[in-house]
Amino acid sequence: MMQKGRRDFLQAFGNATLVAGVLGAGLLKPGTARAVEFNRAAFDAKTAADALRLIGAAGAEASRDILLKVPEVAENGAAVPIEVVSQIPGTTRLSVLVDKNPFPLALQFNFAAGATPRFQAKLKMAETSRLRIVASAAGRHYTIFRDVRVTVGGCGE
Amino acid sequence: MPDPIKLRATVKGNEGEVRVLMPHPMESGLRHDPSGQLIPAHYIVSVVLSLNGRPVIEGALGTAVSANPLFAFQLEGVKAGDRLAVSWVDNKGQRGSAEGVFSAA
Numbered sequence: 001m002m003q004k005g006r007r008d009f010l011q012a013f014g015n016a017t018l019v020a021g022v023l024g025a026g027l028l029k030p031g032t033a034r035a036v037e038f039n040r041a042a043f044d045a046k047t048a049a050d051a052l053r054l055i056g057a058a059g060a061e062a063s064r065d066i067l068l069k070v071p072e073v074a075e076n077g078a079a080v081p082i083e084v085v086s087q088i089p090g091t092t093r094l095s096v097l098v099d100k101n102p103f104p105l106a107l108q109f110n111f112a113a114g115a116t117p118r119f120q121a122k123l124k125m126a127e128t129s130r131l132r133i134v135a136s137a138a139g140r141h142y143t144i145f146r147d148v149r150v151t152v153g154g155c156g157e
Numbered sequence: 158m159p160d161p162i163k164l165r166a167t168v169k170g171n172e173g174e175v176r177v178l179m180p181h182p183m184e185s186g187l188r189h190d191p192s193g194q195l196i197p198a199h200y201i202v203s204v205v206l207s208l209n210g211r212p213v214i215e216g217a218l219g220t221a222v223s224a225n226p227l228f229a230f231q232l233e234g235v236k237a238g239d240r241l242a243v244s245w246v247d248n249k250g251q252r253g254s255a256e257g258v259f260s261a262a
Contacts, residue, residue, distance in 0.1 A: 038217035040202070040217070043217070043219040043220075078224070079223040079224075080223075083229075098221055101221050102185075102187060103219055103220060103221065104221075105219050105221075106218075106219050106221035107216060107217065107218045107219060107221070107222055108217045109214055109215070109216045110214065110215040110216070111213070111214055112211075112212065112213045112214070112215075114208060114211075114213050114233055115206075115213040115214045115230065115231070115232055115233070116172075116230075116231040116232065116233060118230070118231055119214075119230050120227075120228065120229035121222065121223075121226070121227070121228050122222070122223035122226070122227055123222060123223060124185070124220075124221045124222070125221075154223075
């Protein structure tokens with residue numbers, strides 16, 4: 001699984017020298033983040049279920065220790081502000097999925113020692129959808145979701 | 158060439174607050190131009206944030222991140238004068254990077 005993930009990641013770039021640079025710059029400190037490599041194939045998944053499976057979080061358990069701040073009603077689907085904080089000890093990765101987007105996996109961040117597992121970002125949401133966060137800690141996955149109503153979608157036109 | 162990255166790094170106590178704006182179209186590949194032609198996908202796929210040369214946050218992005226991605230992060234054990242670097246790579250192999258120094262809030 002890890003090998004496959006790495007291959008997909010490499011293929012996603014398709015340029016050996018570029019990849020060497022990215023991996024060289026991007027390798028987090030060993031031991032603090034085992035899950036250094038992202039599975040780029042998960043970003044091509046067309047359903048949230050497939051994306052969750054490809055990031056290894058199909059069996060994520062619900063958690064109240066992930067805080068998700070997002071508007072209940074987003075007037076502009078092109079830029080929906082979110083803030084995510086994981087209070088789960090040892091969180092090394094946060095992933096964001098928008099169920100009804102053409103490609104549900106929106107982004108993933110790995111956090112090494114010294115980085116608090118929290119971030120703010122802005123997302124495109126094609127339509128009213130469930131927004132899911134997955135926090136990964138010590139090989140386990142936790143999740144929280146929120147339904148967001150979008151009045152003007154932000155993908156097509 | 159895209160516009161330069163805007164980076165703000167401030168310290169309060171030993172907590173560092175980082176805000177980074179990376180000008181980029183983040184085209185999803187699903188939109189059409191006025192003549193009906195599909196606009197090819199063009200988006201950042203990878204972001205790395207380093208503190209004093211050590212990568213601390215690494216991101217993988219998809220097409221659902223808004224145009225001109227704006228992120229905020231928090232780092233621990235940071236003091237004024239610490240160096241921050243951010244770099245990105247997009248799906249066409251283009252790159253951007255910027256460096257900054259933490260200053261007291």
